[in-house]
Amino acid sequence: MHPIAQPRRRQLLQAAALGVAVLSTGCASVSTAARPRVVVVGGGWGGLGAVRGLLATAAADVTLVEPNEAFMSCPLSAHFIAGHQPATDFQRSYSRVDQLGARRVRERVLEIDRTSKMVVTATQRLPYDFLVLSPGVDYMEDGIQGYAEARAQLPVGFRAFEQMAVRQQVDEFLAKGGDFVISAPKPPYRCPPAPYERAFLIAEQMKQRGTKGKIILIDANPNPMPPAIAQPILKGMKGLYANQIEYLTDTSISAVDMGKRQLVTSSGDVPFAHANLILPMRAPALIRQAGLGERWANIRLPSFQSQVDDRIYVIGDSQGTPLPKSGHVAFGSGQRVAEAITERIAGKSPVVSTGAVDLPLGICWANVTHKEAININVSGTVVAGEPPKLKFTVDAEANARSGAAAVSWGNGMWKAMLG
Ligand SMILES: Cc1cc2nc3c(=O)[nH]c(=O)nc-3n(C[C@H](O)[C@H](O)[C@H](O)COP(=O)(O)OP(=O)(O)OC[C@H]3O[C@@H](n4cnc5c(N)ncnc54)[C@H](O)[C@@H]3O)c2cc1C
Structure with a gap:
């Protein structure tokens, strides 16, 4: 008679952690799921x-849910908006992640059912053992009366592919002239230097x-935001574009009248020929619907786990810590959570550190001309349960070295994502 093999303790612990059923068949332990399922949204x-971190370890079945057929970068796309480079320079195909074995669902997630651990799209219910959410940002339209009705004529252009509609406006403005309003909201919003950079590259043209x-x-x-970059931005504005840019500070916009082409602001009415209103931002509704936070998702640092559900990781601009809303931080956080999930799958307990832990780095670029940029580096540490400590290192003024470094940074990042 064969002795009945007992499932190994580690397998059981692992299975219990994942909620995967383990059946004792009399000769071996058999998991009903081949590999744990990780769903990545965005x-x-x-x-x-x-996704790249998870595919590299091959520890899980990875599903990427993303409605767009291709990737388009917001970083560096001001060069497209101002007419220096074609849009294709900032786009990449998702074919590499397909080849590496991710299942790609080209749909929008409509709901997260945390009780049954399912991600719901219009046509599918996708089960997960771990969920990574990186859906980016939504715009807060409510603060500006008349904006919702005028939305199609007032593209913000701070999300992938929206740049096309802004470029059309810029082309028209550069050809016909008139007053072009660009606005900057109060933080937190995606890439604080970006409204100034956009104004500069259009002014250069x-x-x-x-x-x-x-x-x-x-x-x-x-x-100008963030405070660490205010001086070099003001220097560029005054030194290069005093005749092109009128800068109104401490001014909030409360209404837009497209009939009169006029804005109501706290500094009086402002008529315009074209307008690019960069609205205040928050996490997409999905985060609120799933009970993960209100304006932004509430997470724990340094793990990026949701405060209410430790199977869910929220990274990128949707999370609500003081970390900069930057692509570099988002990508680095994605790599980190991939590592943490892989370790959990392997049954390793998380390392609990009592001291300060390094956070993913931020690198941001603000072009002042097509060739010259200001570089901003943000490093940070966190002690669990305390607010993170961030340190900004900023160029004293725009320079060609940082302009060239921005281009090679972009190429390197896109390669790491989709090359
Ligand atoms: C003009 C500009 C310049 C910038 N410059 C820099 C820079 O120099 N350096 C830097 O580091 N960062 C920069 N950034 C910031 C950077 O773009 C963002 O921080 C980064 O994109 C955040 O990554 P994310 O994954 O959170 O969101 P995103 O990159 O926006 O990705 C979100 C994805 O989620 C998808 N999605 C949304 N909702 C759903 C849903 N319900 N279901 C499925 N998918 C969904 C979207 O289609 C999108 O593809 C810049 C941003 C702008 C606008």
């Missing part, structure tokens, strides 16, 4: 960091093409 910077008119930069803040 094929942007954070989601791709997680105005100079080159002799466009008659001006950019009115309406800032809800007293100075």
Whole structure:
């Protein structure tokens, strides 16, 4: 008679951790699921960091849910918006993650059912053992009366592929002139230096093409954001674009009238020919629907686990810590959670550190001209349960070295994501 083999303790613990049924067949332990299932929502910077990390270890079945057929970068896309480079320079196909074995579902997630551990799209229910959420940002339209009705004419262009509609407006403005309003909201929002960079690259083109008119930069803040970059941004604005950019600070926008082409602001009415209103931001509704947070998802650092569900990791711009809303941080966080999930699958207990732990680094670029940029590096540490400590290192002024470094950084990141 054969002795009945007992499932190994580690397998049982692992299975219990995953909620996977283990059957004793009399000769071996058999798991009903071949490999744990990880669903990643969002094929942007954070989601791709997680997907590439998970595919590298081959410890799980990976499903990426992303409605777009291709990836388009927001970082560096100001060069497209201002007319320097074609859109294709900033786009990449998802074919590499398909080849590496991710299952890709080209749909939008409509609901997360945490009780049954399912991600719901219009046509599918996708079970998960671990869930990584990186759906980016939504715009908060409520604060500006009349915006919702005018949405199609006022593209924000801070999410993939929305850049096309902004480029159309910029082309029209550069050809015809007039007043072009660009606004910057109060933080937290995606890539705080980006509204200024956009204004600069358009202003550079105005100079080159002799466009008659001006950019009115309406800032809800007293100075350019983030504070560490205010001086080099103001230096660029005053030194290069004093005749092209009028800078209105501490000014909030409360209404838009597309009939009169006029904004109601706290500094008076502002007429415009074209407007690119960069709205305040928050995490997409999915995060609230799943009970993971209100404006942003509530997570624990350094693990990026949801405060209410430790099978769910929220990374990228949807999470609500003081970490910068940057693609570099999002990608690095994705890689980290891939590592943590792989370790959990292997049954390893998380390392609990009582001291400060390094956080994913942030690297951001603000171009002041097509060739010259300001580099911002953000490093940080966190002691579990305390707010993170961040350190900003910023170029004193825009320079060609940082302009070139921005281009090679972008190429390197896109390669790591989809090359
Ligand atoms: C103009 C500009 C310049 C920038 N420059 C820099 C820079 O120099 N350096 C830097 O590090 N960062 C920069 N950023 C910031 C960077 O783009 C973001 O921080 C980064 O994209 C955040 O990654 P994410 O994964 O959170 O979101 P995203 O990259 O936006 O990805 C979110 C993905 O989720 C998908 N999605 C949304 N909802 C759903 C759903 N319900 N179901 C399925 N999928 C969904 C979307 O289609 C999208 O593909 C810049 C941003 C802008 C706008």
